[in-house]
Amino acid sequence: MTHGTATRTRTQRLRSIWHSDFVYSFRHAPVAVASATVVLLMVLAAVFAPLIAPFDPFNPATLNLMNGFTPPMEPNAFTGESFWLGTDDQGRDVFSTILYGMRISLFVGFSAVMLALVLGVVLGLLAGYLGGWTETIIMRVADVQLTFPAILVAMLIFGIAKGITPPEYRDQMAIWVLILAIGLSDWVQFARVVRGATLVEKNKEYVQAARLIGRAPLAIMLRHILPNVLNPVLVIATISLALAIIAEATLSFLGVGAPPTQPSLGTLIRIGQGFLFSGEWWILLFPAATLLTLALSVNLLGDWLRDALNPRLR
């Protein structure tokens, strides 16, 4: 048997991954494939925004106020310039602002989820493994926080942080404050799942054995317990990403998020809403559609992932 596995070639291994249940169900779920593709494309577009965007919307030198309110695909009445998705009031190319806005939305979303994930996993592991007072305090705080909707917690953290930062740095710090606010409002989910799984694994014989032979708690947590919680953490992270993107957009839309100097998709929608009644629909519609596509794709991916990694729920 061991001989057989040792001589397995690389292709065989790849083939076995290709035929594994996980990849199989992925290949046979058109929705999953489509949403994964969309997410991937959008992430790439955001990362390479400076290369793709036809204009740099934040460089005043390239802006021409005369280009303001150009409708999509039509030449401007004064300058004759034409823009795919039109321009906003200041003559900024909507397509370019969307690319840059998506960059900020995704950056805030990913960073906030990473923060929440690291915080949640660490606290969950500690709570589950150490028990006692550590557990009581961590889980009590989690319970209290869970009493309130995450968006409210995020707003509050944002408000407090805004109060603490000196006014002249507020715009500069806004993005980081957003990440902090959304990240801190979202760690509880991770902590709960990780703690639950840790409690289960802790009492299994192999962990007991590892403790008996004197492995350090940290090593046990990392080697034996952490791998067992990766699946649910991955699912939660994906769903959290959608929630974080929406939370960021909401905060920015409400005017307590990304500043107009660094507009995210939410800020763009906030700006666009002002032109809803005057007929310049494209300033609102395209950022809104982008946000919806992004959030929906991530949600669909998360939904599929949850089903695929958790056969019981199918």
Add this chain to the structure above:
Amino acid sequence: MAKTVLSVRDLVVEIPTRWGVLRPVDRVSYDIAAGEILGVVGESGAGKSMTGNAVIGLLDRPAQIAGGEIWLGDTRIDSLRGEPMRKLRGRRIGMIFQDPLTSLNPLLTIGDQLTETILEHLPVTTAEARARAIAGLEEVGIPAARDRIDSYPHEFSGGMRQRVVIALALCAEPELIIADEPTTALDVSVQAQIISLLKRLCRERGVAVMLVTHDMGVIAEAADRVAVMYAGRLAELGPVREVLTRAAHPYTAGLMASTPLASQGRERLRQIPGSMPRLGQLPEGCAFHPRCEIAQDRCRLGPSPHIEDGSGRASCWYPLHNMEKEDA
């Protein structure tokens, strides 16, 4: 001989999967007469519960009946769907589940659950249904049934709950009871009580009982005849004393040797080597041949002989005991 209540002929249950079609029940045939208890025995995954579910029409998707016939009295029921089948359930076929802790609805009193079943199937008033419910509870041995009928399931012990479950299965006076591992979840001391209750009800009411279990002890105690299942197929079928004392199929013999029956407690227990194959990986020929000590080429190549009720006893080319004389 009493009249035949249930007659299963060449029943096939299939589950289409992406690896191909599985057959958890493969051409199984047996009869159960009124007042008779047929024990269906086998390891988990042998298809015994699936047979019961097929009879009462409660196969979980995507499992489906793919062949054969099921007759309940003069009615052919394997092709019934929807409303006609629903009216049959509870009324003509009662079912008892394994775990009395989970088979009663925790939020309804046992009286509610009994009367709703009675009212569904019998033309009686609510008051009559309640009286019947109390009588039913008394019949299965619930003390002070009149006072306890408005209790919730969690107020009863496990054994008492299983009695309630039996009362529920019987309350619309069905001809056939399918008891799926009715004692497995119970304490040993309670098991015997439930078995003797089942036996008594079967005799008194003339109900046919299909007793699905993996416990040879329960079979020996309760069944009149026994059907041994292996990998979805019927391995052996015959009167319980015959099968227990003079097993014809090597699998039955192995099963007996590995069971600590009180009457044969002297020898050391023996194990059958290997384990039952998974449904997707059934060997050619007789499904048991890889584990069989006396298997010949014939067992590996073609299907083993088909048994029907009354014709032959074991699905084996080389039975350990001759089967000319069936009745004890």
Add this chain to the structure above:
Amino acid sequence: MLAYVIRRVFQSAIVLLIVGLVAFAMFRFVGDPVDNMLGQERTQADIERLRDRLGLDLPFPVQYWRFLQEAAQGNFGLSYRQGRPVSDILIERAPATLELAAVSGVLALFVGIGLGVFTAIRRRGTAANLIMTVSLIGVSLPTFLIGILLIYLFSVELGWLPSFGRGEVVDLGGWTTGFLTISGLKALILPSITLGLYQMTLIMRLVRTEMLEVLRQDYIRFARARGLRERSVNFRHALKNTLVPVITITGLQLGSIIAFAIITETVFQWPGVGLLFINAIQFVDIPVMAAYLMLISVMFVGINLIVDLLYFAIDPRLRVDRTGGGGK
């Protein structure tokens, strides 16, 4: 049960104390309250007098205790921005938010549970799949976008409904209501749909998941095996058991409607508490933020408590003892 109620009340009190501490810390340490409360022209004497009146030189626990005492009487000081007592502003604006939340809550609850049950029962049906897909779009669609879309469609394009404000309101002794005028009711439609839609999708998906879980339980199989009608199985047996776990989360969802009102109120310029809060954050008006936080905590904790006590009404297992309830 009494012990349980006492313990829950005690826990709620602790949560409120912790939230109070957060609110107080905000008030005390975010920015300098003295700086914020006095205008540009201030003397050292003014500062001293205010420091003394606010008790800023007292030990921290004493200050916290005084804050709690004041808060309990509804006194949160003056708004930095408006210079009026925070409590006055809150009372003035509360009816708008409460009416909006009540209408949205009822909408979300009834439609959400209804659709959840439907999609669970018709799990494989076309309509159910369509609803599930649409609901996923609903979850991905941020509340503010829903509001904007509705405004665009019904106010800008069709011109049927107002896009902002409460319309005409009637003052009933300090409580302004929009329920009594046509324009008030018309103004409620779009905001309450906007606010209720997200909660509705969540409740629907939750009810569906729980119901599917319940439909897999043994007692549902047993109810089917007794030949009960689908309607009875689904609604009498399954729905009640579904609602037990659903009720907590639903309660929390309804509570969070008050919080989500912030977004809806901003989109529709609805003169409620939420709009007040968002403005407070923009202008770092700490007393208003602190007061809003305390107010909303009292509501949440109250709802949580009520929800927990509701369990007793629904689940008979809990009425006897807390520890003995097996299963879920």
